Amino acid sequence: MxxxxxxxxxxxxxxxxxxxxxxxxxxxxxxxxxxxxxxxxxxxxxxxxxxxGDLRVKEAIIAQLDKVAYCHPGFYQTDIAQDLATFLVSTTHGRMARALLTGSGSEAVEAAMKLARQYFLEQSPPQKSRHHFIARQGSWHGCTIATLAMGDFKVRKAIFEPILPENVSRVSACNSYRGMREGETTEAYVARLAQELDDEFQRIGPDNVCAFIAEPISGSPLGCMPSVPGYFTAVKAICDRYGALLIFDEVMVGMGRTGTLHAWEQEDVVPDIQVIGKALGAGYIPISAVLANERVISAFKNGSKYFVHGQTYQSHPAACAAALQVQRIVQSDxxxxxxxxxxxxxxxxxxxxxxxxxxxxxxxxxxxxxxxxxxxxxxxxxxxxxxxxxxxxxxxxxxxxxxxxxxxxxxxxxxxxxxxxxxxxxxxxxxxxxxxxxxxxxxxxxxxxxxxxxxxxxxxxxxxxxxxxxxxx
Incomplete structure (x- = not known):
């Protein structure tokens, strides 16, 4: 070089x-x-x-390149994008309805934010006041301006604070090592965190909250910290009580990393919107995805029928081919x-x-x-x-x-x-x-x-x- x-x-x-x-x-x-x-x-x-270096993925990419390397997702569709979306939805056993295929994890989280916001605008009448997101301390959701605002990785975020959106607030992470008090039971800890979240809804105004976003297991800033049993059940109940959406950022921990294909399978909770990335394509070509349940998709079906979002490399054919082959290998092997x-x-x-x-x-x-x-x-x-x-x-x-x-x-x-x-x-x-x-x-x-x-x-x-x-x- x-x-x-x-x-x-x-x-x-x-x-x-x-x-x-x-x-x-x-x-x-x-x-x-x-x-x-x-x-x-x-x-x-x-x-x-x-x-x-898995040759099966290489061969799948080459086979797709022989058909078409790129096409504009707004003008054309490809069988491989349809096949990947169908596969991803099928792995949720009906709990998710559609898959939006994006590029990086940051792009996917940002698309999820937009999807959540527009969901409330598709209501009849539109819930225009719902623009606020509640996230957790010590979270990491991406490096774009909007996703930096959602996250809380101090060393990567601090210098950009003046240009970040201000429609995000934070509650404590579920950090049993540093967050649980001496002698506190798991049940009491969950109740305390749930009350903190409920209080934040009340402080912001329940009708102003769009969604609560969390990593099922924390990533880089907190270092692989899993939630305690019952935490996400309590969180989902609060979101449902106030009509807000629950978003799971599974970019780092989804698609098998924690032992089940979707990390939410171990939490006995299904989010309204799920974001996946890294292990989806296993690094062979950049790809990520946003999965949404029928509650979210129905709002669009009954409303404008149009998601106001689009990026040049969404549903990239070669990336879809790589991801689908990776997931088939995870299953077959x-x-x-x-x-x-x-x-x-x-x-x-x-x-x-x-x-x-x-x-x-x-x-x-x-x-x-x-x-x-x-x-x-x-x-x-x-x-x-x-x-x-x-x-x-x-x-x-x-x-x-x-x-x-x-x-x-x-x-x-x-x-x-x-x-x-x-x-x-x-x-x-x-x-x-x-x-x-x-x-x-x-x-x-x-x-x-x-x-x-x-x-x-x-x-x-x-x-x-x-x-x-x-x-x-």
Whole structure:
């Protein structure tokens, strides 16, 4: 690669930045330009559900390219888009009615917001006042302006606050590690969170609330935090009481990542609108989707019959072909069973090695989606000083030779999203028991060695409450 090409490229770094160059990928392994082999324990960002280089997907894409590579979705339809939509709706067993096929997760969440808003305008008479969304603290819903406003990932959002829409408010996340009070039962915790949500409806005005949006299991900012039993049942009851919609953002946790095709299947609650992404196409071509139930679709059928939305690359034929083939592979290869079985084994392995580590505060997740939160003090749950960049240190050491493992690093799991270090593990659904052993061994070695180095230098310290390092961004 030429120096000119390297400096012409912009992802995040404006200064000359030479990221590791991948030359090949197969299964759960990445091969870099220097020959180093990296174990992909995160699937990128929980994307590569069936691993890298599956020839069946490649063949499906080529077959579609031989027919038509692109057509405008407003002028034409394709069989492959119809087939994918039919497949997705069928997997909900009648609980969802239509599928809108989009590009990225952020696009899908934004389309879901528009769908929810227009739903109320299609009522007779139109409910024009319903424009407000209620979201949760520590959420992540995308990087467009509207989806940034919906989310609460402080380090990615803070500098853009002046240009964000103001029709979003927030309630507490269901964070059993940091949110439950000492001696509080699960039932009491759910009741308290439900009351907080109900109070927010009342504060905003129930007739002004369009929808409540949540990730069934939190993503990057909180690190794979599942809800406690009964939480979403209580949430849905409140939304129904006030006539608002419930939106599930399953971009990161849907399509099998947590052990069922749809994460809501484990919550005993069906949302009105569901957003899916990453594992839908498993990274072979960008694709996402919005699913809506009959309640939502009926409003359009009985109203204008027209959703005021459209993007150039919606229903992209090659992307649809890739996604449909990926989902057929998930079914034919029994990968959901593998996610559940290997997920339980990964949990046992991580807890067996790290649960007693003095700086591992919490290990949580579901299926093949696991987070590990680090603390300075296990008893008080005090987060580590952010200047130590512990999560980033773990990622960087993992990528170094001798460790050779990709670990997803993140922050924001403590003190309102301004502090807290954690890592995420989201390996492809094809992992075997020996793969899980290898992942566990490498992750544990990285964590243990990073903290040993910090301990030897005397660097482990809690957040200095006098310094608001991240809040001044």
């Amino acid at each position: 030429s120096t000119t090409t390297q400096t012409a490229y912009l992802y995040k770094h404006a200064h000359p930045f030479l990221p590791r160059t991948i030359k090949a990928a197969s299964g759960i392994w990445l091969t870099l330009e220097n020959g180093q082999k990296i174990l992909d324990a995160t699937g990128g960002a929980a994307v590569t559900a069936i691993g890298h 029994g990968l959901l069973d593998n996610v559940r079985n290997m997920g339980m084994y990964l949990e046992q392995s991580l807890r067996g090695r790290l649960a007693k580590h003095p700086h591992v505060g919490n290990i949580r997740g579901r299926g093949l989606f696991w987070g590990i939160e680090f603390v300075a003090n296990k008893g008080t749950k005090a987060p580590l000083d952010p200047s130590l960049k512990v999560a980033d240190r773990i990622h960087q050491k993992g990528m170094s030779e001798g460790y050779d493992i990709a670990i997803f690093q993140a922050t924001g799991s403590a003190e309102g999203g301004w502090n807290g270090d954690h890592i995420l593990l989201a390996p492809p659904y094809i992992v075997t028991k020996s793969d899980v052993d290898e992942i566990t061994d490498r992750v544990c070695r990285v964590v243990e060695d990073v903290f040993t180095e910090l301990q030897e230098r005397g660097d482990i310290r809690e957040v200095d409450s006098r310094v608001e390092s991240r809040k001044t961004m």
